[in-house]
Amino acid sequence: MSAVLRLSAFRRLLAAYVLNELAWSVGTLALSLLVYRRTGSAIGSTGFFLCSQVAPAVVSPPLVARLDPLAPNRLLPTLYLLEAVLFGILAWMTSRFALAPVLALALLDGVVAIVARAMAAAVRAQVLKPLDLVPEGNAVSNAAFAICFMAGPLLGGAVVVAGGTVAALLANCGLFAVMSLVLAGAGLPGSAAIAGERSNRLRGAIGYARGDPALRALLILQGFGLACFTISVPVEVVYARHALHAGAGGYGGLLSAWGGGAIVGSIVVGRWRRGAPAALIGGSGLALALGFGVMAAAPSLTVGLLGAAVAGIGNGIGSTAVQTAVQERAPAEWMALIMSLNQSISQLAPGVGILAGGVLAALTSSRVALAVAGAGSFAFAVAVAIALRPAVMRRARPVIVEGAGRRRTGESSAA
Numbered sequence: 001m002s003a004v005l006r007l008s009a010f011r012r013l014l015a016a017y018v019l020n021e022l023a024w025s026v027g028t029l030a031l032s033l034l035v036y037r038r039t040g041s042a043i044g045s046t047g048f049f050l051c052s053q054v055a056p057a058v059v060s061p062p063l064v065a066r067l068d069p070l071a072p073n074r075l076l077p078t079l080y081l082l083e084a085v086l087f088g089i090l091a092w093m094t095s096r097f098a099l100a101p102v103l104a105l106a107l108l109d110g111v112v113a114i115v116a117r118a119m120a121a122a123v124r125a126q127v128l129k130p131l132d133l134v135p136e137g138n139a140v141s142n143a144a145f146a147i148c149f150m151a152g153p154l155l156g157g158a159v160v161v162a163g164g165t166v167a168a169l170l171a172n173c174g175l176f177a178v179m180s181l182v183l184a185g186a187g188l189p190g191s192a193a194i195a196g197e198r199s200n201r202l203r204g205a206i207g208y209a210r211g212d213p214a215l216r217a218l219l220i221l222q223g224f225g226l227a228c229f230t231i232s233v234p235v236e237v238v239y240a241r242h243a244l245h246a247g248a249g250g251y252g253g254l255l256s257a258w259g260g261g262a263i264v265g266s267i268v269v270g271r272w273r274r275g276a277p278a279a280l281i282g283g284s285g286l287a288l289a290l291g292f293g294v295m296a297a298a299p300s301l302t303v304g305l306l307g308a309a310v311a312g313i314g315n316g317i318g319s320t321a322v323q324t325a326v327q328e329r330a331p332a333e334w335m336a337l338i339m340s341l342n343q344s345i346s347q348l349a350p351g352v353g354i355l356a357g358g359v360l361a362a363l364t365s366s367r368v369a370l371a372v373a374g375a376g377s378f379a380f381a382v383a384v385a386i387a388l389r390p391a392v393m394r395r396a397r398p399v400i401v402e403g404a405g406r407r408r409t410g411e412s413s414a415a
Contacts, residue, residue, distance in 0.1 A: 004137045016179045023175040025152025030168035051103045056110035057347035064340035065201040072123045073188040077180040079116040084176035091169035118343045122336035125327040139270030142320045146262035205337035211398040217387040223349040228376030230353030239366035246301045257305045258312035265316020278388035280321035285381030287314025292374030
């Protein structure tokens with residue numbers, strides 16, 4: 001994986017990615033606390049979640065279709081600079097709080113954030129794909145994400161405790177400004193988008209994905225897998241306190257074990273990059289099923305931590321392997337839009353899993369909810385073996401012709 005770190009453009013993209021995930025953790029924690037404290041209502045917190053994560057996942061693909069033809073070396077710094085401005089306005093509004101404007105700004109920031117993630121992932125693939133380094137790049141990026149997943153909430157909480165919500169939002173403002181400067185001189189490649197009507201580009205990308213059975217299956221399976229394993233998200237705190245009687249420390253330990261496992265999983269994909277995508281993705285489902293099964297039956301915190309670590313390894317393998325397979329299957333012309341669809345699925349599917357987990361835990365128990373997550377993960381592994389069988393992965397991909405909105409099935413061999 002050292003080869004990707006020798007690439008200047010990748011190092012800058014990675015630095016921006018790390019700062020972005022830290023800023024997201026700090027901003028989400030600070031804004032969710034601000035909304036709850038000022039409204040005192042779960043409805044306000046739900047509104048913040050819908051505006052910052054769910055709604056942006058719906059509206060971002062059409063926006064990416066409009067922005068895709070623009071040069072990334074100008075677009076990405078501009079998007080991050082816009083986020084810096086938005087967090088500056090949010091910091092200013094903390095002393096003039098009104099729920100509607102704050103939610104509107106959270107929606108706008110959520111849209112900018114998901115568009116920036118999709119464009120950055122597309123540019124990263126554009127930098128690495130000609131060098132056959134996409135798996136290594138994704139492994140490094142996802143390992144960095146796992147570290148940020150563990151450190152981000154701690155950093156956000158420390159900033160809020162030390163300086164308050166305003167300090168956290170202003171820190172985010174500074175982080176995004178730094179990200180804009182980091183990418184301004186990164187020497188990123190130009191846009192790979194094909195010519196054509198921008199209004200037709202999203203329809204064309206969806207048509208391309210539907211016309212490629214392997215790519216279609218990867219996107220659908222990702223949504224199904226995420227919905228299954230995120231059943232555990234609202235359950236783990238209940239599981240730690242009532243099933244294992246471990247309290248807040250036990251809950252924190254479960255999150256840390258999961259994050260550590262995810263780092264290991266990302267490294268596994270980096271080392272076995274030549275493995276078949278179906279084997280890696282299906283194996284991740286089996287690891288998740290095993291981990292959740294161990295957690296559901298765990299008699300003690302130690303065993304529960306072991307199960308969380310195994311599930312985390314599956315999560316790290318799956319997230320890296322799926323993204324790599326999608327990027328390697330998608331052509332450069334459609335990369336940004338395919339990654340936008342990928343990002344939208346990544347934000348929408350967990351909502352289904354979280355809702356299911358909460359309902360299951362309320363109606364039954366946390367152990368039953370984890371067992372259901374395990375059964376769903378096993379079903380995901382079986383679905384991968386069927387949908388991504390070698391005959392499907394070898395099938396020729398569609399060939400793009402006549403601009404952005406039309407395609408035909410081509411005779412080119414699969415990569």
